[in-house]
Amino acid sequence: MPPILELEAIRKNQIIEAAIMAMAEFGSANVTMADICRAAGLSKGGLAHYYKSKRELFKAVFEEFFKRIFVRCRDKMAEFDDPLEKLLSLELLYDADDQDAVIGYPILFDFMSIAVHDAEYRQIFRNWINNWIELLSQALIKGQEQGFFGKFDPDPVARSISAIYQGIATRWYLSPELHSTEWALDTLRRGVKGFLASYDNKR
Amino acid sequence: MPPILELEAIRKNQIIEAAIMAMAEFGSANVTMADICRAAGLSKGGLAHYYKSKRELFKAVFEEFFKRIFVRCRDKMAEFDDPLEKLLSLELLYDADDQDAVIGYPILFDFMSIAVHDAEYRQIFRNWINNWIELLSQALIKGQEQGFFGKFDPDPVARSISAIYQGIATRWYLSPELHSTEWALDTLRRGVKGFLASYDNKR
DNA sequence: ATATATCGACCATTCGGTCGGATTATAATT
DNA sequence: AATTATAATCCGACCGAATGGTCGATATAT
Incomplete structure (x- = not known):
């Protein structure tokens, strides 16, 4: 018993x-x-x-860790009301004092390198990304309703913003001497704002 | 003999x-x-x-492969004259029919996951990135001289553009079902143009 | 004859997984 | 209450497979 x-x-x-x-x-x-x-x-x-087995354990670890990071980010985003602020709110991803961030990137890099050769892992990756996309899409749609953003399909735009987040993170984590947190945050703001501005009705 | x-x-x-x-x-x-x-x-x-040793061989492989990709991209960029076109010219990085691209991402992902735990590899990564930064910076400076781009320090901006390239690549490669080549190219163009536009003198 | 190049058997080590047994806490029985 | 039964939790010695590296033998070209 x-x-x-x-x-x-x-x-x-x-x-x-x-x-x-x-x-x-x-x-x-x-x-x-x-x-x-x-x-x-x-x-x-x-x-x-x-x-x-080791594989079963690894899978559980990756899924648990991704869930944890995601929940933290979702909660953080919920603190903001303005759609643009929501989109830019995930600064904790570039916080060197944040344990989840510091521990998370080694895990994420490992995960991706395994996923390349493992369809089951790629599926986990897709699902995880889709959670982010849904989160970002909600902010985008809200911004469109309020007239802040132009007219576009929120899904691919959310994917673009998410990809920008990740690209910055890669550099920030692997080469911090040349990619400061300030650089990361500035790149994020300019990247996201600029990307959204490309949909504004001017041409 | x-x-x-x-x-x-x-x-x-x-x-x-x-x-x-x-x-x-x-x-x-x-x-x-x-x-x-x-x-x-x-x-x-x-x-x-x-x-x-295996380690010595791996190091040689990574260095050789990075050099090869870089040289190809440098040559491709040299084909264009317009600075903005130069910055957007690396579409081969999102070409599923390109052998170097298809083979390159597994190697790059592996490399990064090793680099997390290996200072020597991180140094290789930094050097490689610096090559890209120099390449992109040249285009940026040319664009500034010709009055196309605003006023900014080219180094961090080159790092931002390079990071955007990589973020898109990660998604494009690991989840192609939801991140088409068209999406990648569109994100690249909007991302880079939007980012640069953020330095134009309006406020 | 000599230095280089190549082979593949062999070794030592590491590691994931197994298994029989010990332990522990509850449940059942006396 | 004391004892026994039961089922779970946990241990760690052990095994087999895989792997990186070595080394003496062999081949080849100068």
């Missing part, structure tokens, strides 16, 4: 948490199960009781 | 070529030396004669 009713949920959480840290530290390609066991304070067999 | 004087160069080239293909196919984390040997038509010992 289970000693505590929610033990499974507790253990799984503890394992995922440890795996996130270990994967971020060593890289998904280099972490061993032993690393993760150590970080989780469990033995090999103990961990195996909850996650039957 | 070497049977042919340039044998070493020939063999190294042959090995790098094989490694590029194998790494792109299986992913850097999964390729084995045996894979690369097979692709190169050499034995383990034969390959070891030219590259003493």
Whole structure:
């Protein structure tokens, strides 16, 4: 009988948490199960009781982590009312003091490099992106209704803005000496505003 | 005595070529030396004669491949005279029929995920980016001299444009069903033009 | 004869996963 | 209450497979 009713949920959480840290530290390609066991304070067999294979664990880690980042960003965006401010509100993605950001990029890079060769991972990536797109689209539609933005199909525009976010992040994270947070934020503002302005009715 | 004087160069080239293909196919984390040997038509010992370790070979592969892509893009950009056209000329980066592009992204993703945990790789990344920045900066400066662009420091602006290129590429490559080449090219044009327009003297 | 080039068997190590057994806490039984 | 039964949780030694690198032997061209 289970000693505590929610033990499974507790253990799984503890394992995922440890795996996130270990994967971020060593890289998904280099972490061993032993690393993760150590970080989780469990033995090999103990961990195996909850996650039957490395692949299954990795999938759970990636999905959990993406969800976490997304929820944080959604909440942050909800703090703003102005549509443009919403679109520019995800500055936490370029915050070197933010643990989720600092840990998140190693995980994201690893994830993408695996996804290249793994259709199941690509599906996870697509779903994740689609969440972002929906979020950004809502702000875009609101901006159109209020007459701030021009006329366009919100979906591809949301994808463009999302891509700009990611491009900036890549540079900001991998080469911070030459891509400061100020540069990232300035690029974001000019990029997004400029992109939207391209739909304004002037020509 | 070497049977042919340039044998070493020939063999190294042959090995790098094989490694590029194998790494792109299986992913850097999964390729084995045996894979690369097979692709190169050499034995383990034969390959070891030219590259003493896997790490050394990988470094050579990444550097060679980055150089190749860069040279192609530089030449392409040189075909155009108009500064804005130069900045938008790298459409080959979103060409699904271009072998270098199709093979290049798996390699780039792998490289970045390794670079996260490897200072030497980050240095290679920085150097590579700096090449792009110089290239883009030249076009920007030319555009400023000709009065097409506003007044700004070309270096950070070049970094922004370069980041936009990369952000689009990430989505285009990993989720082509939802990010068509047309979307990529449209995003590029609007993104770059809009970004530059943000420096025009209106306010 | 000599230096280079190539081969492939071999070695040491690492790692993911398994499995029998120990442990623990509840449930059932006496 | 004490004892036994049961089912879950957890341990860590062990195994087999894979892999990077080595090395002595062989071949080739000067």
